[in-house]
Amino acid sequence: MKKLNDIKISGVSLPLYLGFVLTLIVVIAMGKLPLNMVGITFMLVVLGHLFYYIGEKLPFWNTYLGGGSVFTLIAAAVLAATGLVPKDVVSATSSFMSDWGFLDFYIAALICGSILGMNRNLLVKASTKFIPVALISMVVGFFATGAMGALLGQGFGHSVMYISFAQMAGGMGAGIVPLSKIYAAGLHTDAAGILSQLAPATTLGNIFAISCTTTRST
Structure with missing residues (x-):
């Protein structure tokens, strides 16, 4: 357990971070994720830091294929394209980033x-x-x-x-x-x-x- 606590994703210990991920998965699966600034921000922050961490740790990928930044882009695209993330969540995320002006x-x-x-x-x-x-x-x-x-x-x-x-x-x-x-x-x-x-x-x-x-x- 101590070794797991030593692994940190954006300063958060791995067990606690996995708790965030599990909570996010359950909420999305139940259709209870708030499709507003709070819910979308929570999803983007949790998944974004997780994908970036994985991309930075993958052998070869982290050296020659762009590391965490590229892995985050591709992983997000796969989640949206395969339907693992519901269409209403994808649509709300797109609106949050573009229509609501957050990206600007x-x-x-x-x-x-x-x-x-x-x-x-x-x-x-x-x-x-x-x-x-x-x-x-x-x-x-x-x-x-x-x-x-x-x-x-x-x-x-x-x-x-x-x-x-x-x-x-x-x-x-x-x-x-x-x-x-x-x-x-x-x-x-x-x-x-x-x-x-x-x-x-x-x-x-x-x-x-x-x-x-x-x-x-x-």
């Missing part, structure tokens, strides 16, 4: 906290080196994606709009969600259908980026 708040808080917490001189030096590289990478990626799409028969414009711009948007809630609404307004179509086309490129791009960064750092 989180991203703004994360960016502001990161910038304000950095040394000013270090931030200025890093910006002068990062911005030119970022701009060049975006230009090269733009034309390379369009050219490859044209070669594969998808068309230059389609590939740029649904793959290149999706990658540059950088994420889901603050990236392709508003981008899909912009496309929908201009093309006079449904934003949900456009979002379903933008999401794969963004998700795979983020996974590859995390995996490559993790591999490089090791």
Whole structure:
């Protein structure tokens, strides 16, 4: 028992954390999970930290496949796609992250906290080196994606709009969600259908980026 107590997930001992997980499973199975900020936050925090811990401990995965971040993304997608998490919970989670604006708040808080917490001189030096590289990478990626799409028969414009711009948007809630609404307004179509086309490129791009960064750092 002492060895189990020494194992901690985000500072919580393993037996206590497993109690949280078991409680969450029972509540979801009984259909009693509150579909509000309290219930959804509890589920995201418990499962998110658990998946991240598992991904960081898995051999090979934690070194070459992105570790906890990528494992969390994939595990969450599997739970939603296989129906292990009820559709009403998945829908409420999507609304919580996007419609309720939690993801926008989180991203703004994360960016502001990161910038304000950095040394000013270090931030200025890093910006002068990062911005030119970022701009060049975006230009090269733009034309390379369009050219490859044209070669594969998808068309230059389609590939740029649904793959290149999706990658540059950088994420889901603050990236392709508003981008899909912009496309929908201009093309006079449904934003949900456009979002379903933008999401794969963004998700795979983020996974590859995390995996490559993790591999490089090791």
